[in-house]
Amino acid sequence: MTANNKDHNDLSSPTGGQGALHIDIISVLPDLLASPLSHSIMKRAQDKGLLAIKVHPLRDWAVNEYGQVDDYQYGGGAGMVMMCEPLAKLIDSLREERTYDEIIYMTPDGETLNQRTANNLSLKQNLILICGHYKGIDQRIRDHYVTKEISIGDYVLSGGELAAAVLVDAIGRLLPGVLNDETSALTDSFQDDLLAPPVYTRPADFRGWKVPDILLSGDLKKIDEWRYEQALERTTTRRPDLLKD
Numbered sequence: 001m002t003a004n005n006k007d008h009n010d011l012s013s014p015t016g017g018q019g020a021l022h023i024d025i026i027s028v029l030p031d032l033l034a035s036p037l038s039h040s041i042m043k044r045a046q047d048k049g050l051l052a053i054k055v056h057p058l059r060d061w062a063v064n065e066y067g068q069v070d071d072y073q074y075g076g077g078a079g080m081v082m083m084c085e086p087l088a089k090l091i092d093s094l095r096e097e098r099t100y101d102e103i104i105y106m107t108p109d110g111e112t113l114n115q116r117t118a119n120n121l122s123l124k125q126n127l128i129l130i131c132g133h134y135k136g137i138d139q140r141i142r143d144h145y146v147t148k149e150i151s152i153g154d155y156v157l158s159g160g161e162l163a164a165a166v167l168v169d170a171i172g173r174l175l176p177g178v179l180n181d182e183t184s185a186l187t188d189s190f191q192d193d194l195l196a197p198p199v200y201t202r203p204a205d206f207r208g209w210k211v212p213d214i215l216l217s218g219d220l221k222k223i224d225e226w227r228y229e230q231a232l233e234r235t236t237t238r239r240p241d242l243l244k245d
């Protein structure tokens with residue numbers, strides 16, 4: 001453990017809290033995760049005790065004094081593979097403390113993350129996220145430990161950390177009490193399979209570019225209708241695939 005280990009190892013609230021979603025993240029680059037998860041809404045979620053995130057440096061479970069956690073792949077070929085032993089031992093130790101709803105491997109060949117998956121995961125109590133690196137993790141860990149594999153889109157990142165940060169953010173903001181205005185997550189893009197309508201703020205006229213009159217009318221029913229129409233139009237032109245059913 002490094003001297004500043006506390007900084008990245010315990011991002012959770014000092015008090016913890018009953019009913020908080022607990023997420024353990026396994027990473028060879030724990031520092032990469034510290035900043036994205038300690039600001040803004042993720043910070044508030046943890047400060048309020050609604051979300052507890054712990055980052056576990058995989059190298060603490062290295063197979064030798066050199067901190068080795070990866071090795072050449074059987075059968076040959078470029079790229080290292082993350083070894084079974086460090087991952088298995090770390091996960092075993094975590095499992096002694098709590099029972100996990102899902103052990104999630106962040107990998108570009110996983111199921112693509114969407115709002116439905118984020119909603120479902122926000123209802124869980126304990127999650128493990130494994131951040132992959134190099135060529136990925138030994139298949140036997142996927143076969144015997146991992147219960148769910150998630151990608152954040154069809155492109156390749158250098159490691160699973162940024163993807164894990166995306167997933168935690170998407171989940172964390174859905175926890176009841178995290179957002180100031182609890183209804184605001186309900187009007188997000190995707191929450192009802194529609195993209196969000198356009199939004200405006202002051203001034204009503206900027207360089208002659210006017211805010212639609214309807215939004216200034218004070219007629220809440222008409223405004224709701226307009227927003228729904230706009231959301232539908234936006235979804236039809238940009239993401240017709242969302243309207244399939």
Ligand code: 6GU
Pocket residue numbers: 105106107108132150151152153154155156157158159160163164
């Ligand atoms: Cl989860 N990991 C990596 N390495 N690349 C990705 C990804 C995950 N999702 C999309 N690209």
